[in-house]
Amino acid sequence: MSRLEQQLWASADILRGKMDASEYKNYLLGLVFYKYLSDLELRAVYEEANGKPDEYPSRDIQFAELTEWYSDDAEELKNTMRRKLGYFIEPQYLFYMLRNKASQYEFQIDDLQTAFIELSRQGENFISLFDDVDLNSTKLGSHAQQKSTTIMEVIKTLDEIDLFGHEGDVIGDAYEYLIAQFAAGAGKKAGEFYTPQAVSKIISEIVSIGQEKLAPFHIYDPTMGSGSLMLNIRQFLSNPEKVYFHGQELNTTTYNLARMNLILHNVDREQMRLNNGDTLDADWPTDEPFLFNAVVMNPPYSANWSASEKFLSDPRFERYGKLAPKSKADFAFLLHGYYHLKDSGTMGIVLPHGVLFRGAAEGVIRRVLLEMGAIEAVIGLPTNIFYGTSIPTVVLILKKNRVSRDVLFIDASKDYEKQKNQNTLRQRDILKIVDTYKKRESIFKYAHLANFDEIVANDYNLNIPRYVDTFEEEEQIDIVALGREMADINLQIKKKETDFLALLDELAVTDETKEIIEATKRMFM
Template sequence: MTTTLEQQLWAAADILRGKMDASEYKNYLLGLVFYKYLSDAELREVYEQENGQTTDFPDRTIQYQTLTEWFEEDAEELTEIIQLQKGYFIQPAQLFYTYRQQADRYEFNLTDLQAGFNELERQGNLFKGLFADIDLTSTKLGSNAQQRNVTITEVLRALDEIDLFEHDGDVIGDAYEYLIGQFAAGAGKKAGEFYTPQAVSRIISEITSIGQEDRTPFHIYDPTMGSGSLMLNIRRYLSNPKQIHYHGQELNTTTYNLARMNLILHGVDQERMNLNNGDTLDSDWPTEEPYQFDAVVMNPPYSAKWSAADKFLSDQRFERFGKLAPKSKADFAFLLHGFYHLKDTGTMGIVLPHGVLFRGAAEGTIRQALLEMGAIDAVIGLPANIFYGTSIPTTVIILKKNRATRDVLFIDASNDFDKQKNQNILLPAHIEKIVKAYKKREDTDKYSHVASFEEIKENDFNLNIPRYVDTFEEEEPVDLVQVSDEIAKIENELSEKQSSLLDMMNQLAVTEESKEIIEATKRILLGGQHE
């Protein structure tokens, strides 16, 4: 993430964070960042239409002038061309650049910004409801219209300093991670969301792409997609990123809109975007072709509650396993949902708490069934405290269908991290080590082990990682003679220091008032020597 993105998000958030909770102000900031991106992308598109493709864009003032001149000459033609190229058209009066200029002249009005939101939302299903969570009439922005104007004016100025096209990465995802990390480690938790750190996304993305790098088209599915960043990471590892089709579902409407913004920001057109706002477990989706995918990636809410109603025993996703995940812990329900939607040739990666590896009862039955069919390919233990909103250690489980073997690769990466102030961080070297171990699939002392099905069966299908990877480090034997010598040496040094201090005290010129204090100190020191 560029320093500018961090600095300006900080500046903008600083304006709002005294007025509302972080889970609210991130909606304003991310929505405005998205609107700015669309506005600035339109300015660039118009400039390129007039001057030919370029990577060297002039100042936005010149870009804006190009747009307004064309708009005044033939508004209908310009609108048609930009809508064809970008899928939307923002009127010159409603561009983010225009609002910023008005803010600098103290002429900005919130009603104009709301009109811009409304007009964009009318331009097809892709944008419908995207700004529903941005309430520009909220008294949290100010008790009256003038105060609310001032607040948003300051936010506009801060955000407009970000050059979104110079940012190398996942803008919405990086901004979301930064806001949660800096201002509200609990913001995601309050909203029922768990953001997947980029490092974990990269591990899952790289592993699920192995052997499928050249597949076109490539279909990826995330049934609990959050901001969509876990799906977007797959682009790093495929030969044809423009041939990726994204399928995702999200229960929380605010987060669902965030994912839509994120995919649009990354140039995903409507034909390659199949997203749904719904409850993944309660009602299966998608049910129409395609409903099975080359990669399934998931970071569901950990140990969430669900109905576990009897009707699910005849649901195609769960019926073959004979048991349902318990009402108090839906972890295996999410896993089986994802596994059902995986192609026979695909790979699935899911992040879950460690309890799924060893808990008994219904979960033990499901785990045994998965192991007997050879579905569990690898179990990767991650360090604790790498997720925002929870400090628990987690595991990445890799699943496949129709494997030739039923062995399981265990990787214990729980001790490999960089400790920072509030979070533990996985560095590129740690990620590379995990992926390399997955590819090699062999025993490495204190790090990885390939367990046969018979070994797992002997362990009653318990997949707790320490049963298979011994990371115990024996302490060096204690040399008692050396310790005794060191203690004697310390005692001699202490005696010498006390004697020196007593000599110094005897030489002091003291008053009657301090005499008693010095004598008492001597008694303590001498008493310590005779103990």
């Protein structure tokens, strides 16, 4: 664990005993986000006044620069920062000032509440963003002073973290680390907001193949969670600054988390279009653009949905003749995502293994997709790599207008590293999957390229063991050699017994030892 990660996780200790992970993540992630915006403003003001330095001075000096400009011409400073950052936090509400008040034990929880309200009024990106940071919760304390003390200690601890003092995408990495840690502690609730980085990388790299130089690049996640699945695409594109992120999320708390996450990853507000809504109940987006270069998804597994007959005339589902069952919306999510894929695009979706072989309506939908050539690859993942569920999962890769209807099957279920609570895909496991996908060739006991006739012969069942034989025969036992070995061992035991009895005969016999020696001899007769 890096120094940064240690500092981040230690800051959670104050709240960990008061509430579970699904609750305290809202406080800690919200405060980390607010600290980032505050510290970024201090640096931006210093840059405007002095140019970008090789090394930034202390925040004391940065704050002094800000207050001097604010005293001289507050309106000019506000307008400059709003053009540069899209917001302006008043000096008294900066995290720096809240920390100073906390150090002097003058902090009151109303100070933070007012700071959140003021920022929420500064444009669409910040509306309702801190609604889930419940500063009135009795879990923080039974009265206002106790609540103030709790949050004061959190602020003091978080302020020790230098979000800008490390190489790489520290802010993004720190945020992803915190999300992962909360996911580990949140159990089943974790699936609402986090896809493990290894799985995100596999999907991101695959859907970018052949599209690396596209600019602008539009990616869509209809069940975006924290947005982490979309964000990985940038590392595989030639123009990462020209990626446009489109995402929808039903859970309001998780939707706000995604908004914070994208801002923390330096996504410009003009390049994100996020919506808080039900992906299946009403199609979104319906205005341009509504087709995308890449669609990525990790929807809730086998979720309930209405499956109303009205959806049979919905353009997302009508061509398949059947709807996903009410108790298993897996194919409903898949068809929604596929509908929004460009003809030249690629889609990657994580689903439970049941979609490969379940019959009835799902079997009909799967058959239509295969007859269209929509399913390009089936990648079986190890068990227990997702937070909150140990079930094995599969990544389906889909495309439109393919010439062939073959399907590449990859069984990656045995390639992982076992850790304390979760299994994890190593870098070499990720590279093996992606390399196999690119080569699109059969590999003994790992991958198989099945033609359409083979799939038809299997009655459109895509269960991976039907195509990739990973069975290991047990080593043949040589009965004759085993018998000889056992006979030899018995002879050796007999010799040892004889030697031992001879030693007993050589012992000096007394009245005290005679009975013991005789009893020992009887054991070997």
